[in-house]
Amino acid sequence: MTAPSTERPRRQEQEPASTEITEMAPGILRSQLPISLPGLGHVNCYFLEDERGVAVVDPGLPGPSSWRALVHRLKQAGYKPNNVHTVVVTHSHPDHFGGAGRLRDVYGAEVISHRSFRTWFDPAEDETLDDEPAGATTETPRSVKPWGREMPWRDDATFQPPMKRRLKFGLYRVALKRFMRTPAPTRRVDDAEIITLARREWVSLHTPGHTNDHLCLFDPAAGIVLAGDHVLPTITPHISGLVAGADPLTEFFGSLEKVAGLDGVTLALPAHGHPFHDLAGRAHEIRAHHEERLDTLRAAAQELGDATVEAYSQKLFRPRSWGQMAESETYAHLEHLRETGEVVSHREAGALRYHLVE
Ligand SMILES: [Zn+2]
Numbered sequence: 001m002t003a004p005s006t007e008r009p010r011r012q013e014q015e016p017a018s019t020e021i022t023e024m025a026p027g028i029l030r031s032q033l034p035i036s037l038p039g040l041g042h043v044n045c046y047f048l049e050d051e052r053g054v055a056v057v058d059p060g061l062p063g064p065s066s067w068r069a070l071v072h073r074l075k076q077a078g079y080k081p082n083n084v085h086t087v088v089v090t091h092s093h094p095d096h097f098g099g100a101g102r103l104r105d106v107y108g109a110e111v112i113s114h115r116s117f118r119t120w121f122d123p124a125e126d127e128t129l130d131d132e133p134a135g136a137t138t139e140t141p142r143s144v145k146p147w148g149r150e151m152p153w154r155d156d157a158t159f160q161p162p163m164k165r166r167l168k169f170g171l172y173r174v175a176l177k178r179f180m181r182t183p184a185p186t187r188r189v190d191d192a193e194i195i196t197l198a199r200r201e202w203v204s205l206h207t208p209g210h211t212n213d214h215l216c217l218f219d220p221a222a223g224i225v226l227a228g229d230h231v232l233p234t235i236t237p238h239i240s241g242l243v244a245g246a247d248p249l250t251e252f253f254g255s256l257e258k259v260a261g262l263d264g265v266t267l268a269l270p271a272h273g274h275p276f277h278d279l280a281g282r283a284h285e286i287r288a289h290h291e292e293r294l295d296t297l298r299a300a301a302q303e304l305g306d307a308t309v310e311a312y313s314q315k316l317f318r319p320r321s322w323g324q325m326a327e328s329e330t331y332a333h334l335e336h337l338r339e340t341g342e343v344v345s346h347r348e349a350g351a352l353r354y355h356l357v358e
């Protein structure tokens, strides 16, 4: 007899990496590289083919095993690393930029990111950012290392990732030192620039929210969107409260509207999970999910009166998810309600507390 399973069904994004190369559209191939992060089993690394060779989008994690997988997948598609002329990195999370530095340094590939791209482990990268647009702040980059930072909602602890994740990040750092180079982009694009890859003219779309530097690419002629982690098919991307600037949730909502409003989208290619067709529908579903979370917090505020982020997070998340990641996302949602004037916050005994505006 087997006990009834209490596990939730496996999400698309958790599936182990397929070893197949699959054509998504003419000149666009999907490969999958293995990753093991909470909730994620693979990252989609797209190959964009043209007369010059191939561009890769999101070349996996730093480290030798991911690199070996990438080289193997390229070979399956008929390429060697020196055929890679361009790397597109959708955002500054390690499962997306892993192979970029090596492809740039050893094989001469161009590395394209959004202008605001920053990683937490490479202080030199900030210094090379001298082409910052006027008025941009460089004091508190959004994608700066979250671990060990003070959490704005409590004075008694610094932010630490869950143990599994911390071990992984420790390993990344070792791998980075020994095998990898930092991704230091060679071409930083703004919103609405044209990038020609796979014989297509892609329009860059700055889509902040999941990270401040998130970039999607849109081919308006064919209606194809490379969606990165901005819109995923069966999970919602983490929105962290540990970013500079107020209200990442409002930015995320704006970015969801931006892709939902694109004309003629027929195919969305996410960084995790399977391709899907109704990008606007999925963007609206994700928005609705966050609206529900906000409603849960409004109800919690009625019930709790004046309470800490930790107390609110326990209304929003199930016990197995309680902890700093849950608090970070709760904080982002509470700050959204504060920005929209529904709650106010004050600091008491070293912790931020929120209550409804009377
Ligand atoms: Zn991400």
Ligand SMILES: [Zn+2]
Binding pocket: 043, 093, 095, 096, 229, 271, 272
């Ligand atoms: Zn990702």
